[in-house]
Amino acid sequence: MKKFTFEEKIDTRSGFGVGLVEAGRLNSNVVALCADLIGSLKMGDFIKEFPDRFFQVGIAEANMIGLAAGLTIGGKIPYTGTFANFSTGRVFDQIRQSVSYSEKNVKICASHAGLTLGEDGATHQILEDIGMMKMLPHMVVINPCDFNQTKAATIAIANHYGPVYLRFGRPAVPNFTPKDQKFEIGKALLLNEGADVSIFATGHMVWEAIKAGEILEQKGIDAEIINIHTIKPLDTAAILKSVQKTKCAVSAEEHQVSGGLGESIAQVLSRNYPLPLEIVAVNDSFGESGTPDQLMEKYGLTANDIVKAAMKVVERKAAMKTLSV
């Protein structure tokens, strides 16, 4: 197993803040909107550098999505910023009609996604956003894993014409991917080559997958670990290439089991190459208040949960072999 190290833990939303400034420097059409969460979204530096290109919307997310759609008419590239819950569930119809169906070049940037929002509880911990966004035609769905990757993704989406949902989070997490990486939408990243099981992880769960790989190695299981930072369009070629070697798979995400990455992978496998798959995700329930670590443990989203799922699919694979013999 390849060794992964990091110098510091830092939140992915800070990667968005830094990336937004950089995107603004690279393209004068980049503008930003925020619904009363400048500090949480780390948009302060963009506002300082480009005050005329920032629009405070107040607590009115539906209007923010409509404004962003309108700003694209005239060539602007609007980045909207609020929590993931208010970026999606609250404004689904606005996104559907004014952004997605209308093919507008809006970048919906969503922080505090998932359980790791923590103490605020289930009202704010959206676990359905990936599902809602991936169902929309034309929409690209991205969930980067750390600060460096979130920064790179924030810069890269300005160069993709069309609606994008960019999902990131609140807590400080290991920053382990390369500093000035190039972000390619829709391109899965092979982190560790392995022969026994494919682990496909997205967002905060990528680091958990790496930790799981280390534990599995001690148990004699050689895990292939792939970072699926783009859930739509999904890199089906990379997924199929990996499972054709390992013959079983685990997916890991900070999201409901319904509508998430695991479901997308299940669709790819069932249509192309049916194999045992275990999905590490929240199992049809809401979250609750607690620290991020406590919540990830209670709802089964840790390295150990990935290990258990990996051992299970390896067993299922072996059972299938026995059956076929």
Next chain:
Amino acid sequence: MLIENVEKTTTVEELKKIASQVRRDIVRMVHCCSSGHPGGSLGCADYLVALYFREMKHNTQFTMDGINEDLFFLSNGHISPLWYSVLSRAGYFPASELGTFRKLNSRLQGHPATEEKLPGIRIASGSLGQGLSVAVGAAQAKKLNKDNRLVYVLMGDGEQQEGQVWEALMYAAHHKVDNVIAAVDYNGQQIDGPCDKVMSLGDLKAKYESFGWKVLECAEGNKMEVITETLQKAKSLTGQGKPIAILLKTEMGYGVDYMMGSHKWHGAAPNDEQLAKALAQLEETLGDY
């Protein structure tokens, strides 16, 4: 004042003739597919004809960004037959295409859409309450681009019941978006009956004013002279720090006697006999498609 050189090339008499043809198009379109919304379409025909044939500067060689053009957004997308007729008669696409309205593989969707690339449409609408936000965003893009043309948007009065409208009203005043002219089709009717019975709008003028808008009342929204006068007044008030609203008193179904004064023709199409009766009241001025 942002606008100085409006070309008044079309006379009021000519506008009235165009409006008559547009009304013929509307009833024929909804009859042809046995669906659609003739009531509001007929009611707003004069206003849209005045905009597209006289008051707006626009280019029928359509570009999505519409730089250095006035833009129009239809928020109450269900009156699409009117918009399609006006766009085609203004030269955006052949009038013959009006016969495809609401049919399979048409660019003329039931509600306006962009996927089929119909020239003149910049955003999908139909789910109500979203158009004002879009128009205000487009108006702010114009300001960033140092483009001093205007953005027009039309909403329904029933649509004012959507909360997003009020979010956008608050925003536009706060950010001094004074290059937008928003009209409300104030016909007092919605699907389930008179607005006053379904959900009273109260004093709409006072509400808009208290949100920081400059409000003009157009008491005769089906009279071309009054409409053009109101629009010129509205344009003269742009660029003064406040967004502009026009409360456009129209009559639903205007121009077809049996469709007037009732919400019954909001979303119903005439049969063959009713069509003939309607067309007998509307002069064919530009040639039927």
